[in-house]
Amino acid sequence: MAVAGVAPWQDSFWRALDASDVQSAWSQHCGHIYGRRHVAATTPWVPLAEIHDRLNWLAWLSQRFSAGFLLPVSDLPDVEPLLVLAQRPGAVLSGRDLRAVLDVLTAQKGYAAALRETRDALTGLAGELDPPVALLRRLSMALDEEGELLDTASADLALLRQRLRVSRSELQRFLQGFLRNRDWQEYWQDQVIVQRNERYVLPLKASHKGRIKAIVHDRSASGETLFVEPLAAVDLNNQLVQDRRAEIQEQERILRALSAAVGLEVPGIVAALRHMGRLDAVRAGLELGDACGGFLPRVDAAAAFDLQALRHPLLCLRHPGQVVGNALRLGADAQQLVITGPNTGGKTAILKALGLNHLMAYMGLPVTAEGTLGYFPKCFAVIGDAQDIHTDLSTFSAQVQRLREVLEHADAHSLVLLDELGNGTDPREGGALAQAVAEALLAAECCTLLTSHLEVMKRYALSHAGVALAGMGFDAESLKPTYRLLWGVGGASQGLVIARRVGMPAPLMNRAEALYAEDREDWERWEAQRGTLLQAARQAMDEAVLARDEATRVARHLERELAAARQERDKAAAAARAEWEDILATARQQVRQAIAALKSGRDTQAATAALQRLEAPFRAEEQRVDSLPAVGARGLFLPLRQVTQVLRADPAQRRVQIQLRGKQLWVPAAQFAVDAALHIPKEKGSTQYATPEDHPWRLDLRGQLREDALAALRRHVDGAVAAGRRQVEILHGKGNGVLAEMVREFAGQDPRVSQWRMARPEHGGGGVSELELR
Secondary structure, X not given: OOOOXXXXXXXXXXXXOOHHHHHHHHHHOOOOHHHHHHHHHOOOOOOHHHHHHHHHHHHHHHHHHHOOOOOOOOOOOOXXXXXHHHOOOOXXXXXXXXXXXXXXXXXXXXXXXXXXXXXXXXXHHHHHHOOOHHHHHHHHHHEOOOOOEOHHHXXXXXXXXXXXXXXXXXXXXXXXXXXXXXXXXXXXXXXXXXEEOOEEEEEEEHHHOOOOOEEEEEEXXXXXXXXXXXXXXXXXXXXXXXXHHHHHHHHHHHHHHHXXXXXXXXXXXXXHHHHHHHHHHHHHHHHHHHHOOOEOOEEOOOOOEEEEEEOOHHHHHHOOOOOOOEEEEEOOOOOEEEEEOOOOXXXXXXXXXXXXXXXXXXXXXXXXXXEEEOOOOEEEEEOOOOOEOOOOEOHHHHHHHHHHHHHHHOOOOEEEEEOOOOOOOOHHHHHHHHHHHHHHHHHOOOEEEEEOOXXXXXXXXXXXXXXXXXXXXXXXXXXXXXXXXXXXXXXXXXXXXXXXXXXXXXXXXXXXXXHHHHHOOHHHHHHHOHHHHHHHHHXXXXXXXXXXXXXXXXHHHHHHHHHHHHHHHHHHHHHHHHHHHHHHHHHHHHHHHHHHHHHHOOOHHHHHHHHHHHHHHHHHHHHHHHOOOOOOOEEEEOOOOEEEEEEEEEOXXXXXXXXXXXXXXXXXXXXXXXXXXXXXOOOOOOOOOOOOOOOOOEEEOOXXXXXXXXXXXXXXXXXXXXXXXXXXXXXXXOOOOHHHHHHHHHHHHOOOEEEEEEOOHHHOHHHEEEEEEO
């Protein structure tokens, strides 16, 4: 649908999505020409306010139909050219033309009556649909079903027709007398009265010409019959002709008057036709929605959408109830979605389904999706092969040219649909171009869906914020696509599987699969084992839930211990306060005694010695407060009463770092009491190094410090190399990744290690590293 005033990229979007097929299906449900014209004139490229107005009409009619109030559904004649003619001065419409106008006025009356059946937002429209009462009555009295003028059209016409009937009857009786005359029986070819040149005549045999006085008006093809008017009947025929002409003149006068009356009412009739066309089109849209299982759409002002059960509307029309629905959302958490998966898996269908549903909503139609659609004033689609031999454009050249137009005009309010981005050239070059285009559209904040088989686009989706990855499902057992969109995973192309399924020779396929196996990457193999990985992910999630519950239980236990420690601290502080108060009281008394001795001039040396003795405990306490425990010092973490060791000290902030339950924590120095006599207990879950002979295939490092774990790893590899082993497994857990990172760094630096890889899910997945030894 190339519409005047529509930008080229929007026309391209319309054609790429086969939207004309939807519009054609919509038009087929219309009841008359005015509905079909409204459908043909409806464009999706309108402001948001007009879209909402269209959807309001759709909702109002839907509510009416649900309540049992229907609109007339009948075919109507096309009177718009007649209305244009009726406005011209002196124009005369035929009786059939005026009958067509009368049918439209009658339809107006039916629409107005239907709108008044209930009270809602459409009821007020009935006044604009009411036909002009005088014109409707006048046409109804003047015309029959075939458009012929009735005797009731005017009094003069009624009188003329009555006189015509009398004259015709008198003339026919007179001519019947000629035919029944016994003397002239043999003159007539047949006993009938016929008309020639608007006059009633008799069929005379040519052989009896001249036997009666008559005027010859015509001759038969054989020449054997003459059609004659007896002279005695000339006056009667003349009178009949005059009466008939008077009737024709009166009919012309009536038709001219009726045409002029129609011309005066043309503006109101045209407005009513527009309303009837829109009502019929909206009704047809609801029928189309029922046919494809549609829903009333919601269009938000944001350039984002969140849809469930998204289906292709044309597929829904062809295969009712059989089309797979998918959830699709963009614009909030992510701006782009990269869809991968097998050929014939439904990638292009999802792109077209999304675009068509937006176009249908913009035109005021039900959509084949639930949820909220976005408002995109600019829509772009690069779908299908656009090669053109006349303009010397290859598939790739045509795609690049269309991509250039997209990049020139797309912005944050645009919807962009790109199918098989980067195909048609070398995969590496095409992949580089595809990623560059995707990055440019991401920077422009366009809402973009793109499909691709290229591995670089899968990596792009996984490594860029704001980009989501999804794949089309494929049933490995039946070797058929499921048409379901799986979020968070990249669908394998399955090209070799599909080629084998469609009958490619087995030897050729064996060779192709062998070549492919030599070059594919590890993470693609994981995609082929998606089911196993998903099961492992679910198992890991269950384990995480259990760990969270355990952490909650431990946290509650720690809270109880902390509360108990606070009580003990408060008791200790109270006891210390009481002790210090006793010491201070005694010290004050002794100071007073020393001062009294000094004042009396008695033993000054003894008084000074007494003050020094009193000051000594305070100096020791000050020295203890100012100093920090040394690195490596053992002691007690007071809040939890746990024995631990100082790892580092921070004099500036007066804090120390300790090892507590496998975690390294900074705590205030005042919460750590040095006690070299304490022994650090072995932490639950920690392990000691096991030699290859004791446990030859796996080393468990969980719970150990990085330095201790590195030393254990070196000893383990030493023993494995000495024993001639080619592979070892290191269990480091998932945790915060410190030990896993240490193992990877060791594998990259130690010349004895030829390869590092993560274990398969059934062997521990991300919590276990496998080292291949030289």
